[in-house]
Each structure stands twice: as structure tokens, then as C-alpha cells.
Amino acid sequence: MLRTVVSLGVALALSACSPQNATTETPTPVAAEQQQTLQSGVIKKNMDLSVDPGEDFFRYVNGKWIDNLKIPADKSSYGSFTILRDESQDHVMEIIRSSSEGDFVDGSDEQKVGDFYRAYMDMDTRNALGMTPLTADIEKIEAIDSYDELARYFAYANRYGYVAPFQIGQEADFKSPENYMIYTWQSGLGLPDREYYFKDDEASQKIRDAYLKHIETMFTLAKFNAPAKSAQMLFDMERDIAELHMKKEQVRNWAANYNKVSVDELDTYMPNFPWALFLKEMQLEQLDSVVFLQSDFMKQIDALIAETSLEDWKVFLKWGLLNSTASQLSQEFDTANFEFYSKTLSGVEEQRPLWRRAVGLTNAHVGEVIGKVYVKKHFPPEAKDRMTEMVNNLLLAYKESIEQLDWMTDDTRKQALDKLSKFTVKIGYPNQWKDYSGLTVDAQDLFGNLKRSADMRYAEMLKKQGGPVWKHEWSMTPQTVNAYYNPSANEIVFPAAILQPPFFDMNAEDAVNYGGIGAVIGHEIGHGFDDSGSTFDGDGVLRNWWTETDLSEFKARTATLVDQYNQFEALPDLFVNGEYTLGENIGDLGGISIALKAYHLSLEGKQAPEIDGFSGDQRVFIGFGQIWATKYRDEALRTQIQTDTHAPAMFRANGAVRNVPEFYQAFDVTKEDELYLAPEKRVKIW
Template structure:
């Protein structure tokens, strides 16, 4: 189930900032942490700061054939994959006891990389499932079927999953969510620009090929009907910009209310198959979509539904079946949508499968090998300094009233940082793995996870749980738990360098920390209080001023054109842009606090403040294919990397002072045009 709208990621009792700085007495032995070889100093920082910091790297770097985008995150991800591969091979090298963690890791990986064995099996692993679709007796049976395959990750029109209750973050709640599309977002079905028309034509060919492979008769006609059904669903989907409105999404409905909204939908069968018969209520974020779905289920012929459901089932298993299906999938989703020239090597794909389904098993070993204790200790000081800097900033805000300010400070004081790895590791004892049954292995992992959710439904929320593995190069903020989470794999250069002076670390991981804290105060996160409760803690005047300021940021980002026919979606990317702006602004303040009134050393010809900016810019070194950028704008709430640099620094007053930016330079904004929120 897709809950990207809840965990807002970056790319990205603690110590006081007045305690010992992260600088040491041997600061002279530290490097600056700057990647000078990547810079193009012929460019004025005030014209294009991203090119100034990363221009030489951009000029000399070629995007690898198996990548749609390439940069700092990709490099760290590739290294993390190689590190995990070594862990997997070590686990598989011995005579592991059946049922042990080592056996499971080795078996899952072996079942994936054995492509010859999977080709020999052909469609056998899914034949029974396809036969069950053929046996569906009527449209009413679709409800129970949706619930059944939702357990194993099949993307159907009505998804169901568990998350923390927005109104009571100590309990779990079951949420529905709109789904069932084969293209990345609803707009792909309706935009009439040349690229969108070409993508739809290629997608229809892809549907026809997959349906033909699995034996659907008259595959072209069937593909057209499946596409028409998806277009109907897409037309009713809530627009992505609206999915950021957490208040509007929280619609708690009893069974009688559900039945009234969807009178033709077999809710009793759905809930029984889902394992939650007798549940008092569900949260239904997209009520209008759900009502429309009720009629679509009834009106669309059963034969079309069967072809559609076969397609969705194969789509959920396309990486686990034959070479033919994988190639067909890659040709559309890899080449056409993302512009990738060739697939990743099979070992990398196999590592991803292990990370997805046994992530914390290998994560335990990854942490021992690659995350030194001193890194966690230094991160704790950085986090404390960023929180202190946010506190001072909130106290100094000239646009916020005292009532809202008190609530904001209360929320800030209750942030929970998680650094490196979980304190309690996930139990995989219910997962069974064999080296020759990949589809069965995937189902075992997914069903075990689903059952874990059902069994704990009436328990208190487990606040020790992580939504990312330690080997994930990312970070996130979780609104109902008011937590900021930094996996071990992102705590490496250029984000975090134990051997570097503080300035670049504040620009790198400090801005990431500030970004994630900022999510607690963005357009979505700010609707939750310090205890993670969805409630309005703002005065009307302050909320109106907040919206005025964020509207300026939306307008700025709407003006960033990647191509003549494509600009950044300022409304959809607002939360991430608020996070970036707050992250850089507050990490500058935190860096100055860490100096405790002393002057920062000049290193490699740059002052401390300049190095903070340079450290921020260099983490966004990136090159992207056109297809990637088009897909990013259409479906990802993060702005393209170059605007995460240039779009932010131009709003920060210290940037103008540090690099002598004048009115004649391209990034210049007059003081009244600059956005300051936190």
C-alpha cells in the first residue's frame, strides 16, 4: 500500500548546543570536506550556485546505462548494495540451519538470481492465481478478491493497510487508499502533450504484450478495455496535490456508513477476507473516489475486470517471473518512462529484493560493519544543535503570535530522533524461504508482514519501529509519532564525514536534519501537534500568514522550467521545498551556535559560512535523463535536484553576504521577494 504521503522523506534529553562542539582539539587535522574537483569557479555563485558547486562534475560525468539519474544518492546507494551483497554472500556461504536468518537470506537471494530456473518454471508459479480470477462468479465477488490479493501487494483499485491513527497516535487504524493504475499518476491518462500521447501508446502496447504472454485471447482488444477501465479509475482519483491535506483525508467511517457510501460493494466479504471482520470503523481518505468506484465495479463487464485483474496480478509479480516478462516490463517502465538504457545487473536487483523483504536481517550486520559508534554520537550533537537553532528561530519569528508560538515550541520539544538503526529488530520467524521458489518466498514475506499488522491491531503503537532499513540512503519524518529518522547509510560523505570540519557537515547532514524537522512544520506536518495528534493548533491569523508565505514559495517553484513545456509543480512539491528552505536556514544558525562566538577557520580558501553553503550544494550533485525529469515532476513530491539548490539559496540572506551576490546576478531576489518561514 502506498503511504508516501505519510512518511515525508528527504532526497533526505539530547545534548544542548552549548555543550561540547563537534569540533575537536585536533581540528587542524580535519579536512574541509569540500569536493573542490567538482566545482566550476568560472561560474558566479549568484548566477547558478548548483553549477558553481557541481559544474565540473556535471560536465565530466556520464549517466551509467542502467541509471535514469546519477548523483550523490545513487553513488551511496550503489555502495550500500555492494556492502549488502557481501553480507548476503557470507550468509549463504556456510551450512546455515534451516529457518535461521542466514538460511532465509541466502535462499531468497538464490531464488532471485536463478533466472534459468525461473524461465524453466514459466508461468507455473501464478497459474493457480490466474485460474482463480477466471473463476470469479460475478462483480460482487470483486470486493473479497481485492482484499485477498491486497495481502500480497497486488495494486488493486481499493487498497487497505495499517497506520497510526491520526487522532490518537497510540493506537493503530486501518486505512483504505485509491489504487489500481499501471501508469505513475492520474495525469498520465489525460494530458494531451506529445510526450504523454507517446507514453500512452507505448503503455497500450505493453498491456497487449503482457496479456498475450499470459494467454489472454485477442490481447489488443483486451488491452484497450483494460486501459479504458484504468482511465475511468484515474478520472476519479484524488489529485496528488490534494493528498497533502491531512485534515480532509481523515474520514473515519463505520460499516453502516461504508455501506451507504458504497451500497453495491460487499463490505462484509471484504473485511472478512482482510481478517478484520467486526472492525468498528475504517479511515477512508478518498471518499469521493470510493463512491465512484462502487459504480465502476458494477458497470464494467466482468470479463474486462478479469483481464484487468490478471494484468494487475502479473504486474505485481513481473520481477519474479520469466526473462520475457522482465524484458517487456523493462522496455516500458525502464526505457520509455525513465529513459534507462539497460537493466541493472541481476545481483543488484537481487540485493534490492532481500532489502525489501528481509531488510532488518541484513541491516543488523550492516550496522556492525559500516556504522561506527562515534558517528551516532556526533549525529546526536548535530541533531541537538539543529533543534536548539529551530527553537531560537521560532522564538524570533516576527510573523507568529504568542499562542501559536507556544504550541510550535511544545511540538519542537517533543521531537524524537532515531539515528542509524532501530533499538529493536524485526522478527522474521514466520517467514519461510526456499532457494527454488521465488514467488512463494515473496508471498511468505508479504503475508507474514500483513499478518503481523492484523495481529497487533488492538495493541498500542510500537514506537520503536522503523519504516526504513539501516542500509537505506534516505531520511524521513513521521507526523503521528513526531519522529525524525536517519538510517546509517546516509551518514556518509558527502552528507556526513567524521574526518571533516563541522561546516560541511552542517551543510550536508545538518540541512537534512533541518529538512526533516521542517517537515513537522510544513503544510502537512503542521496539522499535527507535538503529541502527533491531528488538530488545529494555529490561530486563524497565523495560519493565514503561513499560507501567504508558502504561496510565495509555490509561485517561485512554478516558475522553474525544466523544458519549454514543463515546469516544477510548486503546490505538489511545497512540503519538500519548505523542508529544504528551513533545513538550510536553520543549519546555518546551528553552525554559528556551535562556534560559541569563535571565528571559524578559513579552509581551502573558503570561510565557514561559505563551506556550509558549499556542503549543502555538493550533496545535490546530479545528472538526469529527460524521461526521468518528466516522470519526477509528474509523480514525485521532491523538486529536481538543481532547484533544491538554486531555488533555496536565493531565499537565504546569508547567501548574498557570503558570495557577494548582486542585483545583476540571475539568482538575485529583492529582500521582499525572499521567503522566510521558519
């Protein structure tokens, strides 16, 4: 399903805003008392104090940890997010174990959780079945004898998450966010991004060669005809589709990409494609319009669909089916899938334990059943109360910052403040849980469980269409270590699992928490004002609320940030893509800037305590640096640079703080330091 939520580190927009009144850092008697009763939250054993923070702040905060860490064999990278996700999985496993080992009534929540897990874990049955779970779908593909039947199968593939040349899904209408809309977007590739098919460097060519060999291996395991010849044809076909894809840097431009097409006009855009038949097959024949998010792609894929033989399409669709389900088939398919998608692309040395993969799948399909228990066990009410207070302080800091901006006119400022006042905040867990009563789960039928889960979700989608948007829904479960901003709802959401160290420490003085979860909060609020989120107003409507002068100034400031990040070299001759990561970089910069301002506000005029030898401002920055503690394999770093809207962690830490004036004061950063930027070159947006 299409999701327009923006996850932590995916797309935000804000910039440095220095507080007007600097806080004195000399401890008072009150501060001294706090020093005795509260921890600093600074993980001193991880720091490399031999590094000048102005040279490399990331290594200053995390250097010893990085040097001593050996990335686990089943990980492509390892850091704060990874550690907490493993811990969350451990907690979820305890919940699942109590369900999988018990004897519960059929249809109960416990039975569904336990049997979903058991079905995946039963590798003996999976090995015995081999390709059998795909037999009916392969027969369906082989029976395609016309382009009408091909379109019917595209609809079927969309329903069950198999690969098709374009995808279709439901989300709130960007122009009328109280109602749902059906969107289309480009698809059809087995490699992560279009550029993988065309870049001419040695590493990219090795990946293409490995992918071609992987397709042949999978076709051989599946006993498909002429595996080598079919693999080459398929690769060439994917490359043709990739050539039509919109470049990733343009995909986030919702304002430019929103193209609403009435059902009556679909034939004008795609004269060869039987839209009426396709929509009927998807049970969407009552639609009056759809939105093409990449309209040029949809126009061009129409000709490619018609010009490609049905026999070639059958190979493409069988690959889409096999590739989408390989990790749920027998051990040999699962292993072959791992060898390319994890080992080749990300450098992972061995598979995650089977139980962790089973937990991941169970979470994906019955996650809120697990979430209800997780919250009771691992999310105390006082954590939500303290988090709510921090969010309120961040919103207040944003308000003051917007009111004080010297580059924004009053007309735009009024709109920005209106949007800020309308933010919805969700913390911990949903007020209304998903209903899984219609889902049947069988411990002996993994593929049946997956299809029935897809059917349940699809029925829910059809039920929503035509009605008001379900504002109570969450796009992440409580046990997810992440956060997101949803522009069409103008909401920021913080699942329970992220509210733990190093992001949030109930036993630490507030400074490090403002640098950690405070910067995350600021980051998510900032999504509403970044290069993408700023195209939505306070009611979630996609519209331009900027004056021409202010929009021009905003773009000029963000262009400077793009240039800064383009200079970061992750590997020899591999640089961060400043344009593609712009939203995240704006968010990180705004997050730490506003978090620092909010920390100052939280002191209510009192002096910040000095703890463990660090001032309040220093601990805010160190808290920010700690959340980005991450070490990468080279393959994973290359993949992240090419496919992810997040810059690698070390650049997120260093790239943000060098634009914040208080960083220079806190750590005595001078012109001789590597991170130094002249005042006129530091980016300030919000």
C-alpha cells in the same frame, strides 16, 4: 501497506531564518590550527569556479562533475543519493554473499538471507517455470462468477500487493495516534499518475501509445485471449478509474482527507459493495470504523465496480497480477517490464545487474536481518555520537528561531515550541529488531518466499490491530540512504547508511557537515512544521493548533514559495509544480537556514576557520550544494516533474539558497545575478 512517513525530499515545511548575530569569518590562531588538522569537506574537483554562484549556485558547486559525467546505462539519473545507494548495496552484497555461499541450518537468519537471494538469482528455474507461478491465482480470477466473489478477490489482491481499484492498509490513527487505524486510498492505475491518461502534449501521447503496446505485449507473452482487444479495453478502464482519482496536489492534505466512517455507515457511502464480506475476507470483521483518505473516489468507484462486467474485471485483475509480478517471472517478462517502466518512462538504457535487483528484493523482505550485520560493520559508535550532537544543535537552533519569529503570535508559538520539545530522534538502527522466525525461505521457490513473506507481514498487521502502536518500529532499514519524518509519531529517523560523505564526513570540519547532513536534519524536523506536518501537534494528533491569523500568514508566505518554484523550467515548456513540491521546498529552505544557524551556535563564540580558501558560511552552503549533485536523463526529469513531490536537484539547491540572506553576503550576490531576489521577496517562515 500505507505509510505516512515523509522521506527525504518528499514533504517538509520550513523557511529561511537568519541568525541575529553574524559570525566573523577572520581566522584566529585556533581557527588556523583547525585548518591544519581538519579537511574542508569541499569537493573542489567537482566545482566550476568560472560560474558566478549568484548566477547558478548548483553549477558553481557541481558544474565540472556534471559536465564530465556520463550517466551509467542502468541509471535514469546519477548523483549523491545514487552513488551512496550503490555503495550500500555493495556492502549488503558482501553480507549476503557470506550467507548464500555458506552452509547454514534451516531457519537461521543466514539461511533465510542466502536462500532469498539465490531464489531470485536462479534465472534458469524462473525461465523453466514461465507463467506457472501465477497459475493458481489466474484460476482464482477466472473462477469469479459474482460481484461478491469479485470483492473477495479484491481482499486477496490487497493482501499480496496485487493491483485492485482501491487499496487498504494500516497506520496509526491520525486522530488517536496511540492506536492503529485501517485506511483506504485510490489505486488501480498502471501509469504513474492520473494526469498521464489526460495530458494532450506529444510526450504524454507517446507514453500512452507505448503503454498500450506494452500491455498487448505482456498479454501476448502470457498467452491471454485477444491481447490487442483486451489491452484497449483495459486502458479505457484505467482511464475511467483515473478520472475518479483525486489530483496529486490534494493528496497530502491530511486534515481535509481524513474521513472516518463507521462500519455501519459503509453501505451509505458504497451501497453496491459488500463491505461485510470484504472485511471478513481480510479478517478485519471486528473493525468498528475505517478512514477513507479519498472519500469522493470511494463513493464513485462503487458505481464503476458495479457497472463494469465481470469479464472486464477479470482482464483488469489478470493484468494487475501480471504487472505486479513481472520482474520476478521469466527473463522475457522481466525484460518486457523493463522496456516500458524503465526505458520508456525514465530513459534507462539497460537493466541493473541481476545481483543488484536480487539484493533489492532480499533487502525488502529480510532487510533488518541484514541491517544487524551492516551496523556492526559500517556504523561506528562515534558517528552516532557526533550525529546526536548535531541533531541537538539543530533542535536548539529551531527553538531560538521560533522564539524570535516576528510574524507569529504567542498562542501559536507556544504550540510550536511544545511540538518541537516532543520530537523523538532515531539514529542509525532500531533498538528492537524485526522477528523473522515465522518466515520460511526456500532457495527453489521464489514466489512461495514472496507469498510467505506477505503472509507474515499480514499476520503481524492483524496482531497490531486493536493494540497500542509499536513505537519501536522503523520504516527504513539501517542500510537505506534516506531519512524521514513520521507525523503521527512526531519522530525523525536517520538510517546509518546516509551518515557518510557528502552528507556526513567524520574527517571534515563541521561547516560542510552542517550544510550536508545538518540540512537533512533540519529538513526532517521541518516536516513537522510544513504545510502537511503542521496539521499534527506534538503528540502526533491531527488537529489545528494555529490561530486563524497565523495560519493565514503562513499560507501567504508559502504561496510566494509556490510562485518561485513554478518559474523553474526543467525542459522546454515543462516547469516545476510549485504546489505539489511545496512541502519539500519549504523543508529545503528551512533545512539550510537552520543548519547555518546551528553551525554558528556550534562555534560557541569562536571564529570559523577559513579552509581551502572558503569561509565557514561558504562551506555550509557548498556542503548543501554538494548533496544535490545529480544529472538526469530527459525522460527521468519529465517523470520526476509529473510524479514526485521533490523538485529536481538543481532547483532544490538554487531555489533554497536564494531565499537565505547569508547566501548573498557569503558570495557577494548582487541585483545583476540570476538568483537575486529583493529582500521583500525572500521567503521567511521559520
